[in-house]
Amino acid sequence: MANLKEVKQRITSVSSTQQITKAMKMVAAAKLRKAQDKILKMRPFSKKLTAILNDVVSSMGGELQVAYAEQREVQNVLLVSMTSDKGLCGAFNSNVMKMTNSLMEGEFKGKNITILPLGKKSYEFYSKRGFNVIPDYFEIFNNITFDTVRAIANFVMDGYTSKKFDKVVLVYNHFRNVATQDVTVEHFLPMGSLASSTPGTENRHTDYILEPSKEFIVQELVPSALKTQFYKAILESNASEHGARMTSMDKATENANDLLKELKLLYNRSRQASITGEILEIVAGANALEGT
Template identity: 75%
Template structure:
């Protein structure tokens, strides 16, 4: 049985840890509010832009070829796993790493795979292993801005156009709510092309007037839609990180509280036992003196 001093030290240690987890939960909640607002506002824009692109390209009936939609034999693959810069967010990072490794082993084991890690945890994981990595952009989550994300998207897009990569895949956490983040493996390039619009889902025909020309609009609209799609994935991952950390720190705080209850109960029991032993010793000593 632990003595009173050891139990008291453990109580002090757990209390200090609980204060830290409470503070981290509050910080994560504040960051989550901002990140959640950004992704919620971004999704309708991204969805509408993609919808317009699909409708315009569909209306053209294949008049124009889109370079970013070129389908070719896959030999060189760029995979972009998105993690956080810090830990203490549950299985947020490990799930991304596992999903990426599983994807490589199942689909691209015989291909030339390049990893473009976003986030320090992905950078540390893949650079320590025998993967070909591109490490110029891993600190993106220090301050997520569209201009910086756009540069990363352009690197992937230019690599696809130059045939350095035949396929680009994003692996990230999709933010559903504070407690739930889903692993998303999303093909970024080549573009999925125009969706097959069934009778049920087919929107009313829109007569678009394209100025100054179809070629100009497509040339400008497609890259913008792709960069927006990439930016949305980064915002999703960022919001998911703060949600996962908030949930993890909340659970850690609850666990620390339960442990404190057990330790305090143990401390009181040990203290009561020690007092009882002292009383017994005093009574035994008094009896011995009376007997003598």
Template identity: 75%
Template sequence: MANLKEVKQRINSVASTQQITRAMKMVAAAKLRRAQERILKMRPYSQKLTAILDEVVSSMGGELEIAYAEKRPVQKVLIVAMTSDKGLCGAFNSNILKTTSGLVSNEYKGKDVTVLPLGKKAFEFFTRRDFRINGDFFEIFKDVSYEEVRKIASFAMEGFIKREFDEVVLVYNHFRNVATQDITVEQFLPMGSLNTSGTEAKPTDYILEPSKEYVVQDLVPTALKTQFYKAVLESNASEHGARMTSMDKATENAAELLKELKLMYNRTRQAAITSEILEIVAGANALEGN
């Protein structure tokens, strides 16, 4: 049985760890509230913009060829993997890394694949392994803003137009709630919903000025950048939700461990007292016998 000093040291150590995990949970909760507000405000805008674009394109009946919707044989692929900069958020990062590695090894096996890591964990993971990566944007989560995300989206879009990539895929955690984040593999380019060749024009209630073509050419890049920004916000909110849940569980586990250690401490203390009493009694009996 451990002595009292060792048990006391373990109690102090676990109590200190519990204070840290509780503080990290509170910080994650504060960050989550802000991130959740941003994604909840972004979703309706992104969905409405996509709906408008789909209706306008459908009304044209394939009259306009859209470069971002061009489908061609897939030989060169860009995979954008979104993780966090820090750990202590459960399986948040490992799920993304495992999914991305699976895509490279299975679905895109034999293809020319480039990984664009967003987040320090993804950058470190793919740098240590035999992956071709572009590490220009991995620090995006230090300050998530539309302007910074727009640069990354523009890089992917320009690469697609220049035929440097035949397909661009986003791998991220979709934020459902604090305790649930869904791994999402989303095709960013080509824009499948805009493949309208051979379809009949559908009537629309929109009045478009100066022309449908002009509006579509302006809307498509905006819609793509908004889609990319929404994915980054989803990942950011998911990270804070995963960390908050993880730290909450860690705090609960520390409380359970403290309970067990205190019980062990009391038992050890009682055993030591009992042992001292027995020694005293044995000494007294020996003196009486003499």
């Protein structure tokens, strides 16, 4: 049988761990409510704006050139890998990095690849392995505002228009619900690839009247819509992180509870066996004394 002192120490240790996981679950739940509220409000606006924008761009045909929709031979690729700053969130981070690695080894194999890590886990993973990493924005999740995201979006968009990058791809977790996050690969630039990821935009051609001019639409609406799309992806990743951590900590709490039940049962059995052994020793001693 197990030593009573060792079992009691394990019970104390597991109880302490369970208290920590409960606290982390509550913190994640509080953060999730805020993050979920933001993304649920952003989705309808972003989806409709993207659908209209794609339709406007496609309706222009070759009449007006859109810098962000320019199709060219892909040689330089920017992969934006969105992870969290911390762990303890299940497979949230590893799924994104596996998908990013899959793109590098598959679709973009042989291309010049640059990684833009958003999140400390992604930054540490790729920088330690010698990839070409842009280290300026990985702490974005410390302060998620549209202004901070706009700075990153401007960097990405300027890199595309200056032909530093021929293609920009976002890899992040799409928030479905608390228990489910889907790894998403979104072809951010060139813009023509956005239409394929927006439901309801296929084979649709609407005759738009553009005011004040087509040039104004290109110069003002297109960049704003792209920044909104980038912001939405970051909000999706943020909500997914808190959902994944809440689920992970809930499972950890349940596992700790099951382990505590087993340890307490083992403790009681060991204690009972110890008491029974002592009684047997006393009885044997008494019998021995009677026989003398």
